[in-house]
Amino acid sequence: MDPSLENTLTSDPSTWVGSSLVSVRQITPSGLRLMFDVSQEMKTIVRLVGGDERLKHKILANVFYEASTRTSCSFQSAMLRLGGRVVCIDQLNSSVKKGETLGDTIRCLENYADVTVLRHPIIGSAAEASTYAEKPVLNAGDGTGEHPTQALLDCFTIQDEFSGRGGGIEGKTVVLLGDLKHGRTVHSLAKLLARSEIPGVKLRYCSPESLKMPEDVKAEVDKYGLPQEEFSDLREAIAGADVLYVTRIQKERFASEDEYAAVEGSFVVDSELMNEAPKGMIVMHPLPRVGEIKEEVDKxxxxxxxxxxxxxxxxxxxLLALVLGRRCEPQGYKLSK
Known part of the structure; x- marks a missing residue:
């Protein structure tokens, strides 16, 4: 990532306008607090009236070169709820099949859209795309690298879940479980929590030996002084924990079926485990799940x-409202309505 992009998104909404988001490194502690506030406003608006028209006549290019349900659909729904429109591109219906470069694809789409969301199988692709772009590029996952918007929604979820109990993220012990080697969601979440300057947060990692959190991620977390522990026993890991963040074993990232089979089903969250878990501990998962959380836990x-x-x-x-300069409520609309 271009070093000039680091630590650029603050509590001042003007720092977001026209900006790309390719890494959690761009988000300052005050910028994270702004994101919490605006996300809560959006939640209130959807609950009250379903949305508004602040992004009317704006167009989102949704570019997904890897399969996605939640990220793709939530970006589309987000744009539509704010009055904008969406064009969708995947690897099957784009000129990438003809050999078009990523840079040319981005330059092309900017002629038709105001913001581009990109999911790509190669680490660093979103950062590369942003160097060609004159309009915002939002990283929706780049290989096993980062997934900054997932980290934002994960932090918002922890904040939201515990705010109803008179708290927030402060002082929480977060267990990251599963495929920590390939999981871009846990890479981004660990980095964002470390950079957030939220007091008292602790991280615990629990994974098969071959799927441990990468050393570079742990080193970045360590720079900010966030406590980190590693566990091989899930029951030990969740003792006294506030959040259990479960990830699937990512079959598509393995070189062979045998390698995947060796770790498949290593950890399973079921009713028996939940009976032993702390009463206030929430369970999160970026989804999709493939057996690591039993459906009986859903209740x-x-x-x-x-x-x-x-x-x-x-x-x-x-995020769309901020980068497109529509942070403020439309004139005449009140959240207290």
Whole structure:
């Protein structure tokens, strides 16, 4: 990533206008607080009236070169709820099949759209795309690298879940479980929590030996002094924890079926485990799940992953409004309505 993009997004909405978001490194602690505030406003608007027209006549190019349900649909829904429109591109219906470069694709789409959302299988692709772009590029996942909008919605979910109990992220112990080697969601979440300057946060990592959190991620977290611990036993990891963040073992990232089979089903969250878990501990998952959380857990009020999924739309509404310069409410509209 271009070093000039680091630490650029603050509590001043003008710093977001026209900006790309390719890494959590861009988000300052005050910028994260602004995102919480605007996301909560968007949640209130959707609950009250379904949306507004602040992005009327704006167009989003949704470019997904990897499969996606939640990220793609939530960006589309976010744009539509704010009165904008969406054009969708994937690897099958784009000129990438003809050998078009990423830079040319981005330059092309800017003629038709006001903001581009990009998911790409190669690490650093979103940062590369932003160097060609004159309009905002939003990273929707680049290989095993980062997923900054997921990290934002994850932090917002933790804040939202505990704010109803008179708290927030402060002082929370967060367990990251599963495929920590390939999981861009946990890479971004760990980095964003470290950079947030929220007091008292602790990270615990629990994974198969071959899927541990990468050393470069741990080193970046360590720079900010955030406590980190590693566990091989899930029950030990969740003792006294506030958040259990579960990830699937990512079959598509393995070189062979045998490598995947060796770790498949290493950790499973079921009713038995939840009976032993702290009473106030929430369970999160970026989804999709493939057996690591049993459906019987869905009935547990601590299961927050579907609420987390909906929060993705609110956060992406906030992000689109900010980068397109429509942070303020339309004239005459009141959140207290």
């Amino acid at each position: 547990d009020e601590r299961a927050a992953y579907f609420r987390q999924m909906e929060n993705g739309m609110f956060v992406r509404m906030a």
